[in-house]
Amino acid sequence: MFKKEVYIDRRKRLRKEMKSGLALILGNSEASYNYPANTYHFRQDSDFLYFFGLDIPDFVGVMDIDNDKDYIFANDVDIEDIIWMGSQPLIKDLAAKVGVENTAPYTELSDFLKGAEKEGRQIHFLPPYRGDRLVQFNQLLGYEVSKVKEMASLELIQAVVKLRSIKDDYEIAEIEKAVNIAYDMHTTAMKMCKDGIVEREVAGTMEGISLAQGGPVSFPIILSINGQTLHNHYHGNTMTKGRMMIADAGAETTMHYSSDITRTTPVGGKFNDRQKAIYNIVLEANVKAIEAIKPGIEYREIHFLAAKIIATGLKELGLMKGDVDEAVNAGAHTLFMPHGLGHMMGLDVHDMEGLGENNVGYNEKTKRATQFGTAYLRLGRELQSGFVLTVEPGCYFIPELIEQWKNEGTNAEFINFDKVEEYKNFGGIRIEDDILVTETGYRVLGKHIPKTVEEIEAICAS
Numbered sequence: 001m002f003k004k005e006v007y008i009d010r011r012k013r014l015r016k017e018m019k020s021g022l023a024l025i026l027g028n029s030e031a032s033y034n035y036p037a038n039t040y041h042f043r044q045d046s047d048f049l050y051f052f053g054l055d056i057p058d059f060v061g062v063m064d065i066d067n068d069k070d071y072i073f074a075n076d077v078d079i080e081d082i083i084w085m086g087s088q089p090l091i092k093d094l095a096a097k098v099g100v101e102n103t104a105p106y107t108e109l110s111d112f113l114k115g116a117e118k119e120g121r122q123i124h125f126l127p128p129y130r131g132d133r134l135v136q137f138n139q140l141l142g143y144e145v146s147k148v149k150e151m152a153s154l155e156l157i158q159a160v161v162k163l164r165s166i167k168d169d170y171e172i173a174e175i176e177k178a179v180n181i182a183y184d185m186h187t188t189a190m191k192m193c194k195d196g197i198v199e200r201e202v203a204g205t206m207e208g209i210s211l212a213q214g215g216p217v218s219f220p221i222i223l224s225i226n227g228q229t230l231h232n233h234y235h236g237n238t239m240t241k242g243r244m245m246i247a248d249a250g251a252e253t254t255m256h257y258s259s260d261i262t263r264t265t266p267v268g269g270k271f272n273d274r275q276k277a278i279y280n281i282v283l284e285a286n287v288k289a290i291e292a293i294k295p296g297i298e299y300r301e302i303h304f305l306a307a308k309i310i311a312t313g314l315k316e317l318g319l320m321k322g323d324v325d326e327a328v329n330a331g332a333h334t335l336f337m338p339h340g341l342g343h344m345m346g347l348d349v350h351d352m353e354g355l356g357e358n359n360v361g362y363n364e365k366t367k368r369a370t371q372f373g374t375a376y377l378r379l380g381r382e383l384q385s386g387f388v389l390t391v392e393p394g395c396y397f398i399p400e401l402i403e404q405w406k407n408e409g410t411n412a413e414f415i416n417f418d419k420v421e422e423y424k425n426f427g428g429i430r431i432e433d434d435i436l437v438t439e440t441g442y443r444v445l446g447k448h449i450p451k452t453v454e455e456i457e458a459i460c461a462s
């Protein structure tokens with residue numbers, strides 16, 4: 001936990017952003033896995049962590065905007081809990097650690113909220129992303145389960161996004177820790193990427209490194225020799241020479257800050273010429289996109305810069321043709337990169353995505369595109385100093401998509417389908433780093449993780 005002043009200050013700033021009413025922040029409860037008492041690893045809600053810091057199930061925080069008061073509602077443990085969990089601090093002592101003076105048992109929350117509603121005060125809350133939260137709103141306030149999501153407060157969402165988007169120095173230090181754990185995960189994976197090894201041996205080792213150094217991975221590891229499938233969680237293939245392993249994986253620190261790194265490694269440690277050519281195109285897109293990062297530029301613009309680098313490279317290889325600007329305007333590059341360049345990162349690996357992607361990555365000035373591929377770009381808006389985001393261009397050969405476009409004649413004036421046909425068994429390449437937007441430009445966070453062809457081949461051989 002950070003020192004209590006951090007949380008006091010965050011709540012003070014939140015109250016300043018809001019006009020009136022109460023801001024209700026529900027912490028998470030345990031979630032059952034395969035029977036009630038066998039639970040998933042507990043993960044506190046990120047907004048609760050941000051404002052109230054306590055990493056314990058069944059806590060609720062309330063910020064009273066009109067009276068400048070904060071509350072924590074939670075139950076003290078009883079003797080039966082102590083038998084299983086050991087002795088636990090009192091709620092009032094835990095609350096004091098995050099600068100909250102007012103505490104009450106959870107059983108008093110419903111009357112407290114209903115009382116405020118009777119006085120005509122608005123209860124602002126964030127959109128729930130777990131089913132049990134919908135039921136909780138019904139129990140606490142009588143809201144209809146099917147209506148709860150749409151009742152979430154846009155004013156509170158926008159205030160939270162404004163605060164959480166700008167990372168403080170102590171948050172950046174945590175994110176760097178997470179990237180440094182990812183350094184260990186990825187360099188280990190590179191060394192393991194040999195003919196005959198099964199994907200799960202590498203994925204499991206990476207996960208263990210994360211757990212041993214802090215928390216679990218920041219999202220289920222994507223690791224596959226079938227990198228053309230963007231989010232491939234199947235780890236049952238045996239690695240064979242000639243394939244490449246995409247490993248897209250990050251760690252969560254004990255403070256729950258994330259990293260998200262992707263590297264692509266040739267099985268056996270040596271890229272062949274065809275792989276090297278595509279790899280260097282994606283690498284150029286990664287490096288040039290990172291170099292373009294600065295406050296005031298729209299991230300969408302950097303996305304298109306990366307798209308043009310990929311289209312230019314693929315044209316040089318004879319896979320694309322025609323005018324590159326026109327091709328990218330038409331979306332022809334999305335055959336090869338049907339996803340966005342990156343997203344915000346922080347307490348969530350896709351930071352604040354639960355608050356609505358458009359509320360986080362877009363605004364009045366920058367609206368989300370509807371075109372295939374580009375519509376997946378999670379962050380389009382103008383960058384500000386203090387943002388932490390990912391840069392993750394890729395190039396994939398997805399046989400089904402190629403087949404569909406070829407049959408439909410989609411973007412036929414920009415794609416050399418006969419040549420693309422030769423790459424149908426290629427797989428995919430993605431290279432991802434985590435970047436801080438600084439006042440003058442950018443800083444790549446964490447230790448440098450081998451990224452060039454030479455660096456990757458060297459670590460594989462080590």
Ligand code: GLY
Nearest residue numbers: 248249260261343
């Ligand atoms: N690293 C996985 C993703 O960004 O979706």
Ligand code: MN
Nearest residue numbers: 260390392432
């Ligand atoms: Mn990512």
